[in-house]
Amino acid sequence: MPGIDIAVLQKTIEEEIIKINSSQELEAFRLKYLGRKGVIAGLTAAIPTLAKEERATFGQQANAMKNRLLELIAEKEKSFSGQPAATQNQAIDIGMPGIAQQIGRVHPITQVVEEICTIFTRMGFSIVEGPEIETEYNNFTGLNIALEHPSRDAFDTFYLKPQEKGLLLRSHTSPVQIRVMKSCEPPLAVVVPGRVYRPDATDASHLFMFHQIEGFMVDAGIRFSDLKGILETFAKAVFGDDIKMRFRPHFFPFTEPSAEMDISCIICKGKGCSVCGRKGWLEILGSGMIHPNVFEHVGYDSKKYTGFAFGMGIERIAMLKYGITDIRMFCENDLRFLNQF
Numbered sequence: 542m543p544g545i546d547i548a549v550l551q552k553t554i555e556e557e558i559i560k561i562n563s564s565q566e567l568e569a570f571r572l573k574y575l576g577r578k579g580v581i582a583g584l585t586a587a588i589p590t591l592a593k594e595e596r597a598t599f600g601q602q603a604n605a606m607k608n609r610l611l612e613l614i615a616e617k618e619k620s621f622s623g624q625p626a627a628t629q630n631q632a633i634d635i636g637m638p639g640i641a642q643q644i645g646r647v648h649p650i651t652q653v654v655e656e657i658c659t660i661f662t663r664m665g666f667s668i669v670e671g672p673e674i675e676t677e678y679n680n681f682t683g684l685n686i687a688l689e690h691p692s693r694d695a696f697d698t699f700y701l702k703p704q705e706k707g708l709l710l711r712s713h714t715s716p717v718q719i720r721v722m723k724s725c726e727p728p729l730a731v732v733v734p735g736r737v738y739r740p741d742a743t744d745a746s747h748l749f750m751f752h753q754i755e756g757f758m759v760d761a762g763i764r765f766s767d768l769k770g771i772l773e774t775f776a777k778a779v780f781g782d783d784i785k786m787r788f789r790p791h792f793f794p795f796t797e798p799s800a801e802m803d804i805s806c807i808i809c810k811g812k813g814c815s816v817c818g819r820k821g822w823l824e825i826l827g828s829g830m831i832h833p834n835v836f837e838h839v840g841y842d843s844k845k846y847t848g849f850a851f852g853m854g855i856e857r858i859a860m861l862k863y864g865i866t867d868i869r870m871f872c873e874n875d876l877r878f879l880n881q882f
């Protein structure tokens with residue numbers, strides 16, 4: 542065909558295809574040569590205009606070139622198939638902003654646990670954890686909780702089957718007192734963060750699973766005033782130096798005397814508001830001097846040693862600290878809530 546040198550065309554094709562780097566470019570290349578108005582179609586259309594004796598050879602050459610093109614395109618396609626789609630179709634634009642990664646953060650409950658544990662470790666306490674599946678003995682008997690105590694009732698505690706095995710989900714962190722005292726001799730000062738379980742119906746102030754921190758100190762000569770001093774330091778570190786505190790007599794089977802500790806309401810500063818139920822005081826923990834019967838159960842000499850213990854609910858402390866009105870927010874996984882901490 543006049544004006545078209547098949548050998549030159551062949552060379553151009555081979556050079557062009559080497560430079561192709563994307564499926565898009567390859568498609569443009571395919572259309573250019575194999576499309577309905579492409580180069581090959583042009584060649585075939587020109588055949589009738591050739592001299593008779595040239596037609597056959599020219600036709601064969603055009604055909605061979607078409608087959609070669611198909612081969613080259615197929616090879617190129619294969620070389621793209623291992624690449625991610627994004628790089629197949631477009632060159633990477635390094636000026637584009639990256640995909641922002643959501644960085645997780647520490648859950649508010651964990652933050653409060655860590656904060657409280659740090660306050661106590663600074664005062665010389667060690668951190669100990671215990672299992673969430675406990676023995677009935679450690680959860681109740683060892684702690685002087687009588688058989689007829691209502692919390693021993695199957696409806697008030699998650700027992701594991703078979704119930705004769707005496708295993709349950711601990712209803713407080715106090716059983717860790719038994720574990721620690723059975724394995725260590727005084728003097729000791731320990732805090733125990735952890736999950737506890739009670740079959741309460743869920744509402745704005747109850748969950749069937751929540752967190753507590755237990756604390757206890759045992760040695761010869763530990764007095765209630767030690768408990769008071771330690772708890773005052775703790776409460777001021779968490780809620781601020783200007784809070785007031787008070788003890789109210791209470792009953793726990795494993796402490797004697799027992800007391801609940803209140804702090805002056807951090808919202809109304811003691812004047813009375815809806816958070817403190819117009820009382821001006823907020824209950825934050827239970828405490829007392831460890832009952833001699835508990836010492837007997839762990840094999841301590843109750844004539845020689847005295848000690849105090851306290852236990853607080855973490856969710857409650859976190860709610861007061863941050864002004865959270867519904868305890869369920871802690872376990873809804875709502876990022877609008879969690880991102881605020």
Ligand code: PHE
Pocket residue numbers: 712713714715755793796827828829850851852853
């Ligand atoms: N274990 C008690 C509770 O869960 C709290 C407590 C701990 C009270 C230690 C006194 C001493 O209510």
